[in-house]
Amino acid sequence: MSIKVGKQGAIIKATCPCAHCLILRVQIAIFLRNSFSTSPVRMPRRSPAHRTTSRKKQHVEITLTKDVRFRGKTTGLERLEFVHNALPELNFDEIDTRTLFLGKELSLPLMVSCMTGGYAGALNINRDLAAVCESVRICLGIGSQRQALEESRYHRTFSVVREAAPTIPIVGNIGAAEVARMKDASAVLRLAGLVRADAFAVHLNPLQEFLQPEGNPAFRGVLEGIGMLVRSLPIPLIVKEIGAGLSPDVIRRLLDAGVRIIDVAGAGGTSWAGVEALRRTDTGLAGRFWDWGIPTARALADAASLRSEGRQMTLIASGGISSGLDAAKCIALGADMAASARPMLAALHRGGKKGLRVHIEEWSKEFRGTMFLTGSARITDLRSAKLVSYPDRDTR
Numbered sequence: 001m002s003i004k005v006g007k008q009g010a011i012i013k014a015t016c017p018c019a020h021c022l023i024l025r026v027q028i029a030i031f032l033r034n035s036f037s038t039s040p041v042r043m044p045r046r047s048p049a050h051r052t053t054s055r056k057k058q059h060v061e062i063t064l065t066k067d068v069r070f071r072g073k074t075t076g077l078e079r080l081e082f083v084h085n086a087l088p089e090l091n092f093d094e095i096d097t098r099t100l101f102l103g104k105e106l107s108l109p110l111m112v113s114c115m116t117g118g119y120a121g122a123l124n125i126n127r128d129l130a131a132v133c134e135s136v137r138i139c140l141g142i143g144s145q146r147q148a149l150e151e152s153r154y155h156r157t158f159s160v161v162r163e164a165a166p167t168i169p170i171v172g173n174i175g176a177a178e179v180a181r182m183k184d185a186s187a188v189l190r191l192a193g194l195v196r197a198d199a200f201a202v203h204l205n206p207l208q209e210f211l212q213p214e215g216n217p218a219f220r221g222v223l224e225g226i227g228m229l230v231r232s233l234p235i236p237l238i239v240k241e242i243g244a245g246l247s248p249d250v251i252r253r254l255l256d257a258g259v260r261i262i263d264v265a266g267a268g269g270t271s272w273a274g275v276e277a278l279r280r281t282d283t284g285l286a287g288r289f290w291d292w293g294i295p296t297a298r299a300l301a302d303a304a305s306l307r308s309e310g311r312q313m314t315l316i317a318s319g320g321i322s323s324g325l326d327a328a329k330c331i332a333l334g335a336d337m338a339a340s341a342r343p344m345l346a347a348l349h350r351g352g353k354k355g356l357r358v359h360i361e362e363w364s365k366e367f368r369g370t371m372f373l374t375g376s377a378r379i380t381d382l383r384s385a386k387l388v389s390y391p392d393r394d395t396r
């Protein structure tokens with residue numbers, strides 16, 4: 001056997017036909033090809049866009065198949081009760097749950113919170129969420145549009161939302177770490193245009209970025225970026241957490257930067273440390289942060305109390321909202337809107353569009369019932385309905 005190595009690789013001249021020489025010739029050929037080939041080595045695709053795509057897909061899969069709820073912490077809403085009004089002095093059919101949000105009328109102060117987009121499977125999810133939200137007239141937020149900045153392949157997973165929901169308010173979305181790097185608002189304007197957004201949400205997710213192996217916990221400059229967006233965008237900017245809550249101090253700084261719509265997105269529902277713990281086999285670090293965050297009821301009450309300092313804002317309550325009754329409690333605690341993410345996705349997953357519609361109608365019935373039982377004919381009346389925490393709840 002003789003071997004000749006040229007520019008194009010190796011040519012092996014074989015003369016001996018025995019099996020031993022054949023195997024040797026193949027091994028040499030592979031070695032030479034790898035050593036001398038000028039063509040690029042094929043590596044598995046791991047571009048930033050690819051990483052974002054597979055992470056978004058995993059998030060949906062994990063939140064639908066695993067128990068990602070907080071373990072030792074609740075929203076705190078379950079400890080609050082409305083004072084029953086046995087003399088509501090109104091008929092059930094007089095109750096008006098309509099509200100105005102982002103200049104559009106909703107049937108209920110409710111939003112399906114920002115979740116997905118940016119991978120193939122998100123197309124149907126977003127289309128269905130949008131179609132149901134349009135049919136019941138509630139607001140819809142879409143998931144982080146970061147992937148749409150990285151490449152255009154999955155743009156339709158976002159734009160489909162506006163096709164399916166031409167008239168309801170739709171909220172675009174991007175993460176804080178992206179905002180910190182922005183020099184101007186051009187990228188967000190493009191993303192907002194993709195869905196003809198009525199508002200744009202920036203999510204603050206330091207816990208998630210810290211725990212994600214591929215995360216970007218670079219938060220210096222986020223507040224400045226938010227201020228720049230507030231000044232540059234023709235639509236309102238919403239700032240939200242994703243389940244660890246916003247403290248009064250953070251909200252004050254956001255208001256000082258010009259933000260006027262705040263979603264406290266507190267603890268007690270989906271735990272993003274929990275999701276991270278379940279994304280890997282080693283749950284150590286993420287597992288220890290599973291219950292990190294400010295419970296939704298606390299975050300909401302503290303945020304609402306800032307109004308007594310003369311600070312004006314539209315408040316959205318989310319993070320573990322699990323019923324129409326919870327949503328009503330949030331309004332009584334000072335929220336203008338309630339929002340829910342994972343329970344809505346789960347309802348869609350379980351029962352399709354019909355299942356999600358029935359789920360929202362159930363919440364609506366509960367919400368309306370709560371208004372009746374507190375003597376609240378309008379949302380403004382529900383705002384002043386009395387909530388108490390009965391310490392002696394278990395005593396007879």
Ligand SMILES: Cc1cc2nc3c(=O)[nH]c(=O)nc-3n(C[C@H](O)[C@H](O)[C@H](O)COP(=O)(O)O)c2cc1C
Binds near residue numbers: 203320
């Ligand atoms: C599958 C899934 C994906 C999410 N992706 C985003 C996102 O891209 N941007 C964002 O602001 N929030 C995202 N969230 C967070 C939700 O908007 C919400 O703040 C959080 O899950 C708490 O609400 P919940 O307890 O009702 O789920 C996501 C939630 C879920 C369940």
